[in-house]
Amino acid sequence: MPGTNLTRAEAEARAAVVTTDGYDIELDLTTSETTFRSTSTVRFSATPGESTFIDLIAPSVLSITLNGQPLDPAAHFVDSRISLPGLAAQNELTVVADCAYMNTGEGLHRFVDPEDGEVYLYSQFEVADTRRVFAVFEQPDLKASFTFTVTAPAHWHVLSNSPSTKEAADGTIEIAGTSHDVARWSFSPTTRIPCYVTAIVAGPYHEVQGSVESRKGTLSANVYCRKALAEFLDADVILDDTQKGFSFYEEKFQMDYPFEKYDQIFVPEFNAGAMENAGCVTFLEDYVFRSKTAQARVERRTITVLHELAHMWFGDLVTMRWWNDLWLNESFAEFMSTLCAAEATRYSDAWVTFNSLEKSWAYRQDQLPSTHPIMAEIRDLEDVEVNFDGITYAKGASVLRQLVAYVGQDEFFAGVQEYFRKHHHSNAVLTDLLVELEAASGRDLSAWSDVWLQKAGVTTLRPVIEEDSNGEIAAFSVLQEVPAEWPTQRPHRVGIGAYDVVSDDAGEATLKRTAYVEVDVDGPRTEIPALVGIRRPALILVNDGDLAYAKVRLDDVSLATAVKHVGAFTDAMPRSMVLSAAWDMTRDGEMPARRFADLVLGCIATEDQSTVVLTLLRQLDTALSLYVAPSASEEATRSAAATLWSLALGAEAGSDNQLQFVRAFASLATDDVQLDTLQALIDGKVTLEGLPLDADLTWDLLTALAAGGRVGELAIELQLSNDATASGQRRAATARAAVATPEAKQATWDALVNAAEGEDMPNALQFAATAGFSTVHDTTLLEPFVDQYFAMLRRIYSDKTNEMATNLIEGLYPVELAGRVPDLQDKAFAWIEANADAHDALKRLVREGSDGVRRALVNQAADAAYEG
Known part of the structure; x- marks a missing residue:
């Protein structure tokens, strides 16, 4: 990524010279399928006589005019900067350029819907990709007012931060074999906002008109998605969440919502969950649920809607x-x-x-x-x-x-x-x-x-309990253990709960809290006299209520109780806290991975929090694939899959748990009987009441069969013909990459890493294929790529955009080979030593991957000694 970086020192120096007033941005989205015409007029004051630069990434700059005087683009436009010499007190700059559409989820992303050939555009500017669309002082402290004018096909919706007026324009444009008239949208000026929250969204999006009540009156609040997803868009639910957020935030902040409208658009091939563009928020379109989905995803969407709305004040306003x-x-x-x-x-x-x-x-x-x-x-x-x-x-x-x-x-x-x-x-x-x-x-x-x-690291709170001969607590203290690299003792306000196993009216065992204290823990050891003298409970939970940011430990008695009775908690929070503590102990090598698997499989059937179930199943997968001793991994995975299938069969018809158990079973299915079950589900020979075999579940099962060596390209193409959608293409990319043959893995690797210039996958397909590549039961399929991985790092980091490079470097790190390739860590250490001059951000990614291997090796050793 040469020539595109901006340092803090450079930004501070520029802010000392320049104060921005406003931008007039004209975008013509009808000029070609690869570029669009961008005309930027920037008004700013400056220290007279000083020089500075403005940012732009574009394949072609046609003209630069500063204070009425032309500047030669060949001399003044280098890499991502236009130099601006001899500034006046008040300045006007006009830059005309042909900017490039992106397929990486950065800048102005262009997506062609495979179902109808229609084009959808959206901008994504954070951190520094506004400069891919217009000339801009790309830093958050140079706020300004932005006025957009956009020329586009007349049948599109064109959205930005402010309301607009639309009028006919000269010309036509052909899209998917059909000629369309052209129109021009003129948007009202924004208030002073940072450039990274400006937005352009354009295309034949499906529109649901809505409104919200603000303290300053009724505001337009429309919801949009691609036409192909219109039948699945539950805009009423989204608007209800939005209204609750408006009412809550305006009351808490005592500050009116700061913009004129609030559009929410679900866009294709988005890199993140959402982006807080002022009054024009974009979301990952996976939040439009076309198939039965876990309630955890629905809740996550609500949190995301509320998260982006909070940014309208914190981030966009201030x-x-x-x-x-x-x-x-x-x-x-x-x-x-x-x-x-x-x-x-x-x-x-x-x-x-x-x-x-x-x-x-x-x-x-x-x-x-x-x-x-x-x-x-x-x-x-x-x-x-x-x-x-x-x-x-x-x-x-x-x-x-x-x-x-x-x-x-x-x-x-x-x-x-x-x-x-x-x-x-x-x-x-x-x-x-x-x-x-x-x-x-x-x-x-x-x-x-x-x-x-200003200090990093997480501390660990460990209870130390002494009992007397009568079974009462004689001494109780909490140790605060700090990592050697970040030895910071912090004050914590924590609750400590004592729980005993009791029988309810129906004779069912429950874990009931019998004592509770709230204390300040500070320093290496804190005595807790309030718990001295009570009878030793079955389980003691430090940080009960989750007030503190700290890992916690369970003592041996409490851990044994948790393994046997964690599902007996009647309150979701302590149950979640105990499970989180068990996972932290597992990750730190204090609890064997197979014992953690037993804990999860023993309690998950009664868990009623969808996100907790989702998290536990992800942790179970990590434990089985990375933390169980390699000699025991295959049997532990087979056994866990069998248990999950039994749990799925016993789950309530149509329940959230039923769906999550089936998906988890598919991801772990390894032996012939389990793979036969997956095929029977696809063929309709085995059915579960309340669980429709919709498109996404079918892809889950098919990908599992591909990883299990049961299906190849023919079956994937057949399913893609039944689901010839953008989502289907992504799911097919994952399934192809999961096919368990050396040839399929090499083809995926070449498509991801060795593609010819201009043939890179779009971001969403790259992400999908990367996930499938690492989906293996036979890890020897990945061994040939270890040396290729370390050989490609600098080239990928240099040649690709940040999003694309980071996804590949993180997603392809061969952590799955921990404990299976003896010199894996040596290769990572050798690369870091040999590439001391690489950017710290790249070296950080490699160190993080190497640490994942280190942790896996520690846990595999701990699990190897387990005899449970």
């Missing part, structure tokens, strides 16, 4: 000055979306979901060698790209939750309200928020900020 405060944007939106879901929607257990899914992501990220403080040091744009991680989102949100508890929720929102009043439409830094929280709460937050925001 914007970070530089990307080192990205965490605050994302953590705030993550915290607020979960709080809103728990208090204002039907997902009252949203904090259970947060514990199961988000915090497990944070703990995993925080234990990598690349962990960093929540306030990460961001030197340049490439640093930003790899920091959209579990620290930035989930750890930050966890710490914000602690902060709210520390200062008080009312005081927290009082401080936030003042922050919005002082900094709306401008830029701010963390200190600006902390000042208001200190004023509202009366607490000094400097020490809190130092240990939680």
Whole structure:
């Protein structure tokens, strides 16, 4: 990615020279199938006589005019920058360029629907891809007003941040063999916003008109998706979630929604879950559910809708000055979306979901060698790209939750309200928020900020319990264990719950809380005298209620109780906490992977939290594929698959668990009997009441058969002919890549890594094929690619865009060969040593992959000693 980076020092120097006023952007989307005409007129003030540059990535710049004087594009446009010499106090710059459509999910992405040949466009600008569409000062602190004019086919919807007017324009354009008239959309100027939340969405999208009630009146709030997905779009549910968010946030922030409308568009081939473009939010179209889906996905969509809406205030209205405060944007939106879901929607257990899914992501990220403080040091744009991680989102949100508890929720929102009043439409830094929280709460937050925001690593809280001869607790303490690399002792407010097995009125065993204390844990050892003298309970849970950000341990007695009775909790939160603790113990080699598998398989049938089930099944898959000793892996996987099939047969017809168990069974099915069952399900010889064999479930089963060596290209093509959709193409890419032959693996590798220039897969197909490539039962199929992997790293990182390169480097790392290729770690270490001059972001990706292998080896050794 040469010539496209921007350093923080360069951004600060430019901001000292330039103040932006406004942009007039004219886009003509009718010029060709590969490029579009972009005309940017930028008005800005500057220090007279100084020079600077503006950003643009384009295959061709036709003209540059600065203050009425032409500049030679050949001399002034180099890599991604246009140099601007001899600035005046007030300046006007016009740049005319042909910019390229992208198929990577960056810039202006162009998608052709395989069903009807129609074209769909959408922009994705964060972190620094606005410059792929128009000339721009690409940094968050140079906010401006943006006015867009777009020429496009008249039968399209064209959307941006503001309302528009549409009028006929000269000319026609041919799409999929049909001639269409052309129209021009003129959008009203935006308020001052950062460039990365501007947006252009264009195409024959299906529209559902809607509205929301704001404090300032009724606002237009339309919902859009591709025409092919129109029958599946539950816009009423999405708008209901949106309205709940509007009401909740405007009351909490005491600040009106800051824009004129609120469109939500579900777009194809999106790289992330969603993007908070001001008044024009884009979402991954997988959130339009064309098949029966787990309730966890539906809940995740609600959280995502609320997350992006929170950004309208925190990020769009008040914007970070530089990307080192990205965490605050994302953590705030993550915290607020979960709080809103728990208090204002039907997902009252949203904090259970947060514990199961988000915090497990944070703990995993925080234990990598690349962990960093929540306030990460961001030197340049490439640093930003790899920091959209579990620290930035989930750890930050966890710490914000602690902060709210520390200062008080009312005081927290009082401080936030003042922050919005002082900094709306401008830029701010963390200190600006902390000042208001200190004023509202009366607490000094400097020490809190130092240990939680500026120090990395996650601590472990371990109970130490002594019993007397009568079975009573004689001493109770909590040890705080810190990683050697980040030896920071932090204060924690934690609940400690004591649980015993009791029988309910029906004679069923339940785990009932019999004692609870809430204490401050600080330092290496904290004594808990409040629990001394009580009878030793069956299970003791540190961090009961999930108040703290810390891994916790179960003592031996509590772990034994958990393995036998974890399903007997009547409350979802402690059950989730115990399961999370067991997983942390497994990942750290303190609990054999097969014992964790027994725990999951023994309790999952009674779990009623869809996201917890989803998370447990993912953890089970990781444990079986990476953490079980290789000598025991095949039998453990076969046994787990058999249990999951039994659970599926016993699950309530049509239930969420039934669907998740069948999918998990398919992914683990290995022996002939299990693969025969999958084929019988596809053939209709075996059916489950309440479980339709819809398109996505069929692909799940077919991909499992491909990985099991039962089907190849013919069966995949047949299914694709039955599902000739964009989703079908993605699922077929995964299935082809999973075919269990050396030839299929090599063909997939070549398509992903060795494609000729201009023949790269679109981002969504690349992601799908990468997932399928690593789906193997016979890991020897992957061994020939180990050396090829390390050989391709610098080329891929240099030649591809950040999104495409990162997906390949992470997705193809041969972690599945841990314990099976003896010198795998040596190869990684040798590459890092030989490539000391590579960008730190690339070396970080390799170190993270290597650490995944290291952890697998530790766990395989622990599991090898297990005799359960």
